Amino acid sequence: MAAKSIISRPVYGTLSPQPGKHHLFIADAEGALAITDMAATAPVGFFDGAHIIYIPGPDGAHIAALEALRPAQFYQGYSFASALPRLKQTLANAHMGLRLYLAGTEGLIGQAMQVALEAGIDHTSMQTEHRGSLARRMQCVHCKGITENVTTQPATCSHCGLLLLVRDHYSRRLAAFQGVCINAEDRSEIPPMEEIFR
């Protein structure tokens, strides 16, 4: 679980079935387990109106468990980027009554939420559950480049190479945490790098 911090640091809940006509799930890796756990409390027929977009990751461990829920539509993607056109198309054609459930890593939840916000869903209307890695998507405030899967503190910007302090300050608009140069006064000062976002 993510630790409590400043107010912009997202907090996640536990998926629960919402009233609605259609249910769209977006999950990666262990996020599948949040969906199967929720399924235990879902009313009969709930998944008849469900669409699951799943990015299993390298081991593909939970695909069968999700298919066993017999959702109306099941899609497997190689990456969030490869699933994105399908997600955008689904939201563009959707009507009110569609409910959104996001489960898995923070990067996945954040990026799916970013797309859904643009489609007009309020972030408080989305169900979220964090499962798996705490690796962060980070935006360098200096060059604006985004570095994926940041696990260390500090972290090196994959674009401009500055050494960045990864803050809890989060942007829903960018779906990223803020990274700020940690040694701006004296670039020769290199603090030790620890792996803390596992």
Added chain:
Amino acid sequence: MSTGTTKLDVVVSDVVPVNDLVTRFHFRRRDGELLPTFSGGAHVVVEMRDGDRTRLNPYSLMGSPLNTGEYTISVRRDDVGRGGSLFMHRSVKPGLEMVISYPVNLFSLDLRAKKHLMLAGGIGITPFMAQTAQLAAEGGNFELHYTCRTASLGTYADVLQQRYGRRIRLYHDDRDERIELDRLLSSQPLGTHLYVCGPSGMIGWVRDRAAALGWPSETVHFEHFAAPLPGAPFDVTLAVTGKTIRVDEQQSLLEAIEAAGVDPPYLCRGGVCGQCETNVISHDGKFIHNDHWLSEEDHRSGCKIMPCVSRFEGKSLVLER
């Protein structure tokens, strides 16, 4: 007192009968300056000085928010109410100097919406007059479904159709025309927000169906000013100020508290905004809750009351005022 109760000195610049039940009132500032800016859905509280009695009733501003040269409200005559609307209809004439509050908006548009779906019932049309004008000016996407008893009581239906054509859909009770609510709610594009203003039965129906059909509560906006209902007189002890007061049949609890010289905060005086929420210290009797602010749990607990619209029947009531 809060900012919303800051007063504006106005003069009635016009009084226009609209139909058998509704009259429109225009206000301008006495000093000739522009009135404060407002947004669609805002209301003002109008002070009605009727002999030794002062009533304070909220009315939605119905003019375009782009025009702050004047404010306009429309008042539906209620022959069995506490007399506020009758006072407006009978005693308010052009040239009369009145006092109104600054505008307060408890029913504002969510401008992040991709589309605004509006449902009006009867005189509940008034906030939508301002909201549609605001949206039309900025090219906003809206659709208004308006239920009225008869065509002749469809206040401003003609004006709206003239301005916005097919964006306005009318339903007449006397012709048995009914909104196909489930179909309407299920066919809206993602990102639509829903606004409903009308009788409390209509608001309850729309909110229930929207929730059942999967509309998140953040997307459902409603406004219903409860008028304080008359009722049997009752006595109240105000523990903080050490006063005992009597609430008359035609008076609201808030008005009685104010008449005793105690000045609790208020904004809407219609059971909506929550400003006048008051703690109950003890009671022996039954509450008649009439607000839309407190939760059902609060109502059951007997620990809180909204004195603007709610009453009490019984032996004793002690409030923290």
